[in-house]
Amino acid sequence: DIQVTQSPSSLLASLGERVTITCQTSQSISNNLNWYQQKPGQAPMLLIYYATSLQTGMPSRFSGQYSGRSFTLTITSLEPEDIANYFCLQHYSAPYTFGAGTKLELK
Amino acid sequence: QVTLKESGPGILQPSQTLSLTCTFSGFSLSTYGMGVGWIRQPSGKGLEWLANIWWDDDKYYNPSLKNRLTISKDTSNNQAFLKITNVDTADTATYYCARIDYYSSYPDYWGQGVMVTVSS
Numbered sequence: 001d002i003q004v005t006q007s008p009s010s011l012l013a014s015l016g017e018r019v020t021i022t023c024q025t026s027q028s029i030s031n032n033l034n035w036y037q038q039k040p041g042q043a044p045m046l047l048i049y050y051a052t053s054l055q056t057g058m059p060s061r062f063s064g065q066y067s068g069r070s071f072t073l074t075i076t077s078l079e080p081e082d083i084a085n086y087f088c089l090q091h092y093s094a095p096y097t098f099g100a101g102t103k104l105e106l107k
Numbered sequence: 108q109v110t111l112k113e114s115g116p117g118i119l120q121p122s123q124t125l126s127l128t129c130t131f132s133g134f135s136l137s138t139y140g141m142g143v144g145w146i147r148q149p150s151g152k153g154l155e156w157l158a159n160i161w162w163d164d165d166k167y168y169n170p171s172l173k174n175r176l177t178i179s180k181d182t183s184n185n186q187a188f189l190k191i192t193n194v195d196t197a198d199t200a201t202y203y204c205a206r207i208d209y210y211s212s213y214p215d216y217w218g219q220g221v222m223v224t225v226s227s
Contacts, residue, residue: 034213043111043217044203055215087154091213095169096144098154 002026002090006099012107019075021086023099028069029092035064035073039084047086048073080106109133111143111204111218118224125191125223129204133216136162136182142207143187144214145178147200159207160187194225 003026013019023033031051038044046055048064051071061076075082083106088099111131119125127145134141144159158168158178168176177190191198201222205214 032212036217041219043219044205045217046213046215049211049213049215089154089213094156094167095171096156096213098156100153 001095002029002093002097004088004090004097004099006088006102008102009100010103010105012105013078014107015078015080017078017107019078019082019104021073021088021102021104023071023073023088025069025071025090029090031066032090032092033066033071034089034091035062036087036089037082037084038087044087078104109206109216111206111216113202113204113218113221115202115221115223117222118226119194120227121195121225122193123225125189125194125198125225127189127191127202127204127221127223129187129189129218131185131187131204131206131218134206135185136160136180136187138162140209142209143180144205144207145187145189146203146205146214146217147198148203148220149197149200152200154203158189161209196225199223199225 005024033051035048036044037047051066052064063074065072087101115127142161145157148154158176160166160178175192180187201220203220205217207214
């Protein structure tokens with residue numbers, strides 16, 4: 001199975017701050033990685049697909065980049081509604097595997 | 108509008124069979140390219156892909172649990188099902204279903220999950 005290492009596991013940030021979350025995969029997966037946002041008691045929502053594409057309807061302050069096996073999710077300016085858990089998913093090969101998640105909280 | 112909702116027993120005892128239902132709307136599992144996957148997350152732990160089923164009834168099972176899983180669908184009622192046999196406390200988790208598109212290969216819409224506790 002492809003291992004996905006996500007960091008940090010938790011993050012304290014201030015409103016307006018730039019936030020970066022990273023996932024590193026154990027082998028090359030091209031761009032087959034997605035980012036999801038999940039708020040307590042709600043369904044996960046697709047944020048970024050194929051590493052860099054913003055899902056329709058999601059704010060443009062979210063962006064994704066990748067280089068080799070390293071993938072990043074960036075929030076350019078943190079808004080209150082961005083407080084949530086974030087996780088990545090590799091869909092390059094089965095079984096699909098996930099990052100452990102990042103809990104983003106307000107400082 | 109695509110929605111999915113999971114349902115399950117809430118609590119069951121070790122060695123029993125867990126039966127989960129995913130009831131969805133906004134798409135059909137008889138449509139070419141559509142699929143539903145099941146994913147779980149034990150409390151405080153990471154997500155784990157369990158199984159998925161496609162419009163043509165092709166199925167995939169995570170090898171780590173393959174012998175215990177059975178996935179199926181009822182296209183006329185827009186439902187997908189997952190059974191896990193011989194459960195134990197390690198199967199205590201929140202279980203999610205999600206829609207998958209065959210051509211994109213990833214889950215795009217998820218349900219909010221259902222909590223299942225295995226306890227004697």
